[in-house]
Amino acid sequence: MTSQATTGSRLVRIFPILLILPAVALVTFLVIFPLIWALGLSFYSYNVIRGGAPIFIGVENYYRLLNSLDVWRRFVLTGQFVFYAVSIEFLIGFGLAHLFYNQFRGRRLAITLVTTPLLVAPVAVGIFHRYLFDATFGIYSYIAQLITGQPVKILSQYPMFAIVFMDVWQWSPFMMLFILAGLEAIPKHMLESSEIDRLSMLAKFRYVIWPTIRPLVALALLFRTMDAFRTFDTIFTLTEGGPGTATEVLSIQIYRIAFQFFRTGEAAALAFIFLVIIVLLTNIYLRLARRE
Amino acid sequence: MANLRNNRRGRRKIVKTTLIYLSTIIAVIFFIFPIYWLVATSLKTRAQAFSTPPLFVWEPTFRNFIDIFLKRQTEIEAITGQELELATGAEIFFYNSFVVTFSSIAIATVIGVLAAYSFSRYKPAGTSTLMFFILSTRMLPAIVVAIPIYFFYRSLGLYNTYIGLILLYTMFNLPFAVWMMKSFFDEVPRDIEQAALVDGSNPVKVFYKIALPQVLVGLGATIGFLIINVWNEFLFALLLTERATRTVPVMIAGTRGEVGINWGLIAAIETLYILPALVLIFLLQRFLLRGMTFGTVRGVK
Amino acid sequence: MTRVEIRGLKKSFGPVQALRGINLEVESGALVALLGPTGAGKTTLLKCIAGVEEPDAGDILFDGQSVLGTPAWRRDVAMFFQTYALYPHMSVYDNIAYPLRERKWSRQEIDRSVKNVAEKLRIAHLLDRKDPSTLSGGEMQRVALARTLVRNPRIFLLDEPISNLDAKLREEMRTEFKRLHKELKQTIIYATPDFLEAFAIAEKVAVIKDGVILQYDTPINLLRRPKNRFVATFIGSPTINIMRGVVRRMAYGWEFSTSSLRIQLSDVGHYSKLLDGSEVELAVRPRDIVLEGPKNRNTFKAKVVAAERLGYETIVTLSLGDVELKAVTKGMRSYKYGDEVIINIPGDRVILFDVSSGEAMY
Ligand SMILES: Nc1ncnc2c1ncn2[C@@H]1O[C@H](COP(=O)(O)OP(=O)(O)OP(=O)(O)O)[C@@H](O)[C@H]1O
Ligand SMILES: [Mg+2]
Numbered sequence: 002m003t004s005q006a007t008t009g010s011r012l013v014r015i016f017p018i019l020l021i022l023p024a025v026a027l028v029t030f031l032v033i034f035p036l037i038w039a040l041g042l043s044f045y046s047y048n049v050i051r052g053g054a055p056i057f058i059g060v061e062n063y064y065r066l067l068n069s070l071d072v073w074r075r076f077v078l079t080g081q082f083v084f085y086a087v088s089i090e091f092l093i094g095f096g097l098a099h100l101f102y103n104q105f106r107g108r109r110l111a112i113t114l115v116t117t118p119l120l121v122a123p124v125a126v127g128i129f130h131r132y133l134f135d136a137t138f139g140i141y142s143y144i145a146q147l148i149t150g151q152p153v154k155i156l157s158q159y160p161m162f163a164i165v166f167m168d169v170w171q172w173s174p175f176m177m178l179f180i181l182a183g184l185e186a187i188p189k190h191m192l193e194s195s196e197i198d199r200l201s202m203l204a205k206f207r208y209v210i211w212p213t214i215r216p217l218v219a220l221a222l223l224f225r226t227m228d229a230f231r232t233f234d235t236i237f238t239l240t241e242g243g244p245g246t247a248t249e250v251l252s253i254q255i256y257r258i259a260f261q262f263f264r265t266g267e268a269a270a271l272a273f274i275f276l277v278i279i280v281l282l283t284n285i286y287l288r289l290a291r292r293e
Numbered sequence: 294m295a296n297l298r299n300n301r302r303g304r305r306k307i308v309k310t311t312l313i314y315l316s317t318i319i320a321v322i323f324f325i326f327p328i329y330w331l332v333a334t335s336l337k338t339r340a341q342a343f344s345t346p347p348l349f350v351w352e353p354t355f356r357n358f359i360d361i362f363l364k365r366q367t368e369i370e371a372i373t374g375q376e377l378e379l380a381t382g383a384e385i386f387f388y389n390s391f392v393v394t395f396s397s398i399a400i401a402t403v404i405g406v407l408a409a410y411s412f413s414r415y416k417p418a419g420t421s422t423l424m425f426f427i428l429s430t431r432m433l434p435a436i437v438v439a440i441p442i443y444f445f446y447r448s449l450g451l452y453n454t455y456i457g458l459i460l461l462y463t464m465f466n467l468p469f470a471v472w473m474m475k476s477f478f479d480e481v482p483r484d485i486e487q488a489a490l491v492d493g494s495n496p497v498k499v500f501y502k503i504a505l506p507q508v509l510v511g512l513g514a515t516i517g518f519l520i521i522n523v524w525n526e527f528l529f530a531l532l533l534t535e536r537a538t539r540t541v542p543v544m545i546a547g548t549r550g551e552v553g554i555n556w557g558l559i560a561a562i563e564t565l566y567i568l569p570a571l572v573l574i575f576l577l578q579r580f581l582l583r584g585m586t587f588g589t590v591r592g593v594k
Numbered sequence: 595m596t597r598v599e600i601r602g603l604k605k606s607f608g609p610v611q612a613l614r615g616i617n618l619e620v621e622s623g624a625l626v627a628l629l630g631p632t633g634a635g636k637t638t639l640l641k642c643i644a645g646v647e648e649p650d651a652g653d654i655l656f657d658g659q660s661v662l663g664t665p666a667w668r669r670d671v672a673m674f675f676q677t678y679a680l681y682p683h684m685s686v687y688d689n690i691a692y693p694l695r696e697r698k699w700s701r702q703e704i705d706r707s708v709k710n711v712a713e714k715l716r717i718a719h720l721l722d723r724k725d726p727s728t729l730s731g732g733e734m735q736r737v738a739l740a741r742t743l744v745r746n747p748r749i750f751l752l753d754e755p756i757s758n759l760d761a762k763l764r765e766e767m768r769t770e771f772k773r774l775h776k777e778l779k780q781t782i783i784y785a786t787p788d789f790l791e792a793f794a795i796a797e798k799v800a801v802i803k804d805g806v807i808l809q810y811d812t813p814i815n816l817l818r819r820p821k822n823r824f825v826a827t828f829i830g831s832p833t834i835n836i837m838r839g840v841v842r843r844m845a846y847g848w849e850f851s852t853s854s855l856r857i858q859l860s861d862v863g864h865y866s867k868l869l870d871g872s873e874v875e876l877a878v879r880p881r882d883i884v885l886e887g888p889k890n891r892n893t894f895k896a897k898v899v900a901a902e903r904l905g906y907e908t909i910v911t912l913s914l915g916d917v918e919l920k921a922v923t924k925g926m927r928s929y930k931y932g933d934e935v936i937i938n939i940p941g942d943r944v945i946l947f948d949v950s951s952g953e954a955m956y
Contacts, residue, residue, distance in 0.1 A: 016411075016415070016496050016497070017411040017414070017415035017417045018411075018417060020407040020408055020410060020411035021407070021408045021411050021412070021417065021423075023404045023407070023408070024404050024405065024407075024408035024467055024471060025408075025423075027404065027460075027463065027464050027467060028427075028430075028464060028467065028468075030464075031438075031442070031460065031461060031464040032430060032433070032438060032464065035438055035441035035442050035445060036437070036438065036441065038441045038445070039437070039438075039440055039441040042440075042441070096316075097320055100313065100316050100317060100320065103313055105310070105313055105314070105317075107317070108317075109578075111317045111320070111321055112578075113574065113575060113578055114321045114324065114325050115320055115321060115324045115325075116324075116574065116578075116581060117324060117325065117328060117571065117574055118324055118327075118328070119574075119581070119585070120521050120525075120570040120571075120573065120574045121328065121567050121570055121571075122524065122525035122527075122542060122566060122567055122570065123525060123527065124525070124527045124542040124545050124546050125331075125542075125545060125563045125566055125567050126327075127546075128545055128546065128548060128559065128563065129327060129330075129331050129560070129563060130327070132334065132556055132559075132560070133327060133330065137345055138342070138343050138344065138345050138347065139347075140330060140347045143345070143346050143347055170323070170324065170327065173324075174324065175585060178581060178582045178585060179582070179586070179590070182582055182590055182591065217590065220586065220589070220590070224585075224586070227432050230434070231434040231435065231436070233435065233436060233527075233528055234527040234528065234542075237527075237546070238527075238545075238546045252434060252436045255436045255437075255440075256436055256439075256528075259436075259439070259440050259443075260443070260532065265440065265444070268440055269440050269441070272434075272436060272437040272440055273437070275434060275436075275437060276433070276434065276437050279432055279434065280432075283429075283432055482677065482679065484675045484676075484677045484679035485679045485680075485681060485682070487641065487644075487646035487666075487675070487679065488673070488675050488679035488681075488741075489681070489692070490644075490645070490646050490665075490666040490667050491644050491645070491646060491666055491667075491669075491671060491672065491673045492667075492672075492692050492693035492696055492741070493667050493693055493696035493697055494667055494696050495665070495667050498696075503681060506683040507682065507683065
């Protein structure tokens with residue numbers, strides 16, 4: 002009886018831990034450990050191709066990177082891309098959400114079709130937009146030519162437009178889903194009573210709609226901003242950072258330094274700067290969202 | 294008078310309905326067009342794909358889909374920029390993608406479901422910290438981890454192996470699986486499990502006889518999203534594979550630069566590649582938002 | 595047949611102290627009711643006894659042996675959950691059979707027991723239903739009850755088992771519980787927020803509030819000698835009348851007075867704690883007030899404010915100077931607003947409470 006009892010309670014004690022153990026082990030092995038290792042490496046000068054032992058150089062990598070005009074230009078470039086893409090996605094998503102907040106026949110199907118880009122592989126998106134934007138036989142170029150009356154080489158003339166356009170195509174539905182979820186969370190009786198009170202459209206938005214959808218808008222903007230910062234696959238396959246370095250956002254630059262020039266220590270340092278920026282941004286963002 | 298007002302209201306309603314449908318059609322065209330054009334191109338011959346102005350009406354051909362697998366090796370190599378093992382077509386990439394996706398999801402699902410259940414039910418010390426950590430891995434840029442992983446894999450002999458890629462994908466999808474499954478387990482009423490305990494089931498039995506059956510639908514949705522995550526992954530596949538283990542996205546990304554590239558064939562490969570996602574999106578509709586938000590927000594009605 | 599002892603049981607959920615030191619002894623084979631308002635901690639206490647919640651402090655003993663080390667699935671208790679907690683993915687039959695299957699009963703035995711209990715609870719026709727979530731509230735409750743009663747455990751824990759049934763079925767079930775208890779002679783702990791139900795079923799009732807047992811007594815004592823103001827007001831309908839005043843020691847004994855009435859208290863021996871001139875609350879049950887009775891020392895004139903005629907009896911609201919009282923009288927009586935009536939307040943049936951602590955002063 003007593004021995005049975007103790008095995009029983011022992012099971013209760015260790016069962017939860019047993020369940021989590023594999024997950025923790027894997028995460029430690031493949032995230033924590035590598036991250037620490039990379040942090041260490043960022044204080045060394047190391048080049049795989051050159052080989053030899055890494056040389057400890059302290060914060061020199063960081064110092065050089067933060068003083069490089071080139072790096073700052075990539076920061077600005079990345080910031081521009083994120084800002085354009087996320088704000089346009091927000092506007093389109095906002096409009097679409099209000100459209101689909103109406104009940105009409107075929108609404109379900111329309112939502113499904115509109116959200117399709119979300120799950121399409123980024124690599125496929127990038128490569129195929131190369132075809133769509135192609136200067137001679139791409140249909141987008143053809144449409145641009147119809148509008149402007151002269152041939153437009155979108156990818157070489159307006160590369161920033163191309164990557165923003167592609168991102169907007171893929172991710173606007175994401176904003177739409179969030180805002181629509183927010184709209185649907187507004188209690189029906191609140192909308193009805195605002196109708197009875199004959200609130201103006203603006204007042205209705207300000208006092209009834211906005212307070213409910215705000216947390217979801219904040220979450221959507223956070224997710225989108227962070228994801229846009231990390232964008233790699235689509236831009237890499239569409240423009241490879243080019244022409245020149247016109248679309249070489251930070252993640253592509255890090256990739257280049259690490260795997261094309263093999264300046265590993267420097268790449269690790271830049272990656273950590275990148276990480277710190279993202280963590281800071283997330284924090285500022287969460288704080289702002291909470292204060293509002 | 295009243296009639297007139299009714300009329301005006303009726304007219305306004307018609308205008309509104311027309312506007313709604315018009316905007317919906319424009320939106321659907323905007324978001325579906327590239328996918329339609331991709332599929333359309335896959336049904337064009339090389340010459341048709343190169344036509345200017347673009348061809349809207351043509352006689353569809355399935356030649357490209359056959360060529361993916363049967364075309365002589367050198368031509369696939371030329372198109373994709375990949376070296377192939379002897380006597381294979383593009384199917385080797387699909388095979389690799391399939392092996393890696395299937396294995397890593399099987400592992401991630403099992404481990405993830407167990408951990409999620411534990412977090413949801415037992416809330417062991419540090420749960421909220423761990424959950425926050427798990428959420429923050431979503432913000433982690435892949436390129437940051439890619440550098441150390443690349444050198445680890447090279448030195449550990451995991452480079453260019455299935456097991457290496459599988460481990461990695463398992464790890465990267467674990468946070469998602471845990472978070473999402475936790476949100477489903479959180480919805481199972483505690484009383485049901487407590488009733489089973491009183492009825493004589495030990496916690497292990499409660500887990501698989503009572504809790505698990507309640508979240509089967511959520512489990513399906515989670516697996517769906519995991520499939521898409523792994524199937525679409527590019528950066529690590531690019532860094533950690535060579536010809537023996539190369540997956541589809543790397544092959545597709547390799548189709549760059551060459552003049553006179555056969556876009557019809559590329560489109561066919563891409564169509565086949567994104568097909569699973571297209572099927573899943575119809576199955577996962579209800580869970581789309583949950584998957585996108587790491588399970589934190591409920592779906593759209 | 596198991597004797598249950600609970601000693602100093604404490605349980606908190608974060609900042610909420612659900613149980614703050616519960617002491618309770620349930621004799622082997624007794625049927626005890628756990629009576630308390632919502633949020634009192636009834637469910638928490640039952641879950642601790644069942645072993646699905648782990649108490650922070652204190653001990654639980656079955657037949658003198660601590661069961662804290664025994665996990666729920668080996669404690670051999672059956673519990674009816676207030677939320678029913680039916681297994682949504684199992685048919686009604688499988689729900690009821692579940693505890694027996696977990697105990698590895700034979701197929702025939704299971705079948706016999708399930709059909710038997712279903713018959714008793716009149717849900718035999720529901721046994722084949724696949725999806726218990728489509729049952730009506732009352733049906734779910736009976737299925738859950740069947741799952742609890744299907745086996746023969748050491749203790750039954752029933753958490754508001756009949757609150758969702760209609761009046762008639764509820765009455766039948768009360769009788770059924772009494773009969774079941776007589777037959778099985780099982781220890782039963784029965785939680786309910788309804789004092790009538792508790793009184794109808796149990797030999798002893800524990801009144802619980804804010805995680806503390808206020809009084810553990812027989813129904814008659816709870817009614818006649820409540821330990822404090824809360825027990826007095828929680829039990830009885832209409833609610834006991836309470837008025838505030840001062841007590842004085844007189845030649846003949848104690849006298850209670852407000853600005854408009856004086857009541858002479860008999861039974862002097864009771865009030866040992868009383869201080870001359872102190873402020874107290876006096877409580878008198880509406881059923882103890884006599885309308886139109888023979889004159890005595892405590893006869894007063896009162897005005898009718900309202901009357902509710904309930905068939906067998908009439909509840910009259912009276913105003914007596916600055917106090918308002920309710921009284922119950924037999925039969926259908928028609929009083930009009932403003933009617934003057936004579937009432938007797940029996941001096942030996944009143945209860946006095948300390949104003950600040952609310953404790954009864956016997
Ligand atoms: N799992 C829990 N988490 C947090 N608080 C809880 C939990 N369970 C119970 N409580 C709190 O403990 C207190 C007692 O709850 P309990 O369910 O035991 O009351 P009860 O007497 O059963 O009430 P009712 O008659 O409404 O069922 C309540 O304040 C409740 O909010
Ligand atoms: Mg309760």
